[in-house]
Amino acid sequence: MGRSPCCDKVGLKKGPWTPEEDQKLLAYIEEHGHGSWRALPSKAGLQRCGKSCRLRWTNYLRPDIKRGKFSLQEEQTIIQLHALLGNRWSAIATHLPKRTDNEIKNYWNTHLKKRLAKMGIDPITHKPKSDALLSGTDAHQSKNAANLSHMAQWESARLEAEARLVRESKLRSFQNRLTRPTTTGFPSSASAAQLVNKAAWNGVNNGGFCDLESPKSTLTSSENGIGPSTMPMTEFVGTASASSETGIIKQEGEQEWKGTNLAMDNINPLSFTSTSIHDDIGNTMEDGFINLLLNDSSDPSLSDSGKESDGSEDHCEEDNNNNYWNSIFDLVNSSSSVSPMF
DNA sequence: AATTCCAACAACCGCGAGGTC
């Protein structure tokens, strides 16, 4: 409701941070945790507003941040998630360990968006530009769009819950660290996310989104960047829990998904619960949706994963989805190795 | 060598959600 006036205060410094300021902020947080961001600057002896301190910490100083060039894998993940989620950078960031939403957003705006545009792919719809013009009238593509929409909504709900739990987990870990110092430093968001993934999926298995409270399906056609003219969305205005009540998520597994959503055929919640967690740092995100996306275009076993439908149209749609992702992979791969753009 | 242009990235701003009193 009310606007925080912290940044309106006169006398507070703006602009680039100096090494001294960084040191002060780091030292204070290492010793006390950030606590209230508003109160932090005065306690830490900084002439900054709390918001500025928070941004500096979360986007730059946090020790669990990886800086430097994005790997090809990371680029692919960003592109894929952006196609699903639109400009929901924080949600995308939960799948890129050690990368901040701000960094991903900047990288998208300065690199990936332009690259896709140069390739003839609309960076908003993630479709070939000529395609995007025609898709509004194409029933087949509309169905694909609806499938993507379902995937996005489903993933959106999960990501929201995951992000929340990761935050809580980090907070708990940090508090533990304050009371029981360790040599490992700060908690890993990725490992927490991995655990949360497992928990979330177990929750699905156990009868819906478990305690994933109100993951509002806020993903709309305008919000996710998949515009209505090119990506008609199916209407979905409930919460995940409401969805489970209406039978979209069923207790005994994914039957309903299979029945209503071809794109979800490859997504078996059970498969996520058995994935491994490799390390505490979270260098590998072996679980969840990303893995599925990364695999489904190349792994034939996945593209056939237990599919019982024999409808030729279904296979056709699945092929279209796979072709779409394959085309992105191919373009990214080929251009990064060949194109002078890189 | 000076100036202009542009890409990259850090940081700011405004808004909304959720919590607290």
Added chain:
DNA sequence: TGACCTCGCGGTTGTTGGAAT
């Protein structure tokens, strides 16, 4: 119940450094 506070998110702007002219 509503005003206020805090925080997170996404869009945008500002700054910087390198390339081009």
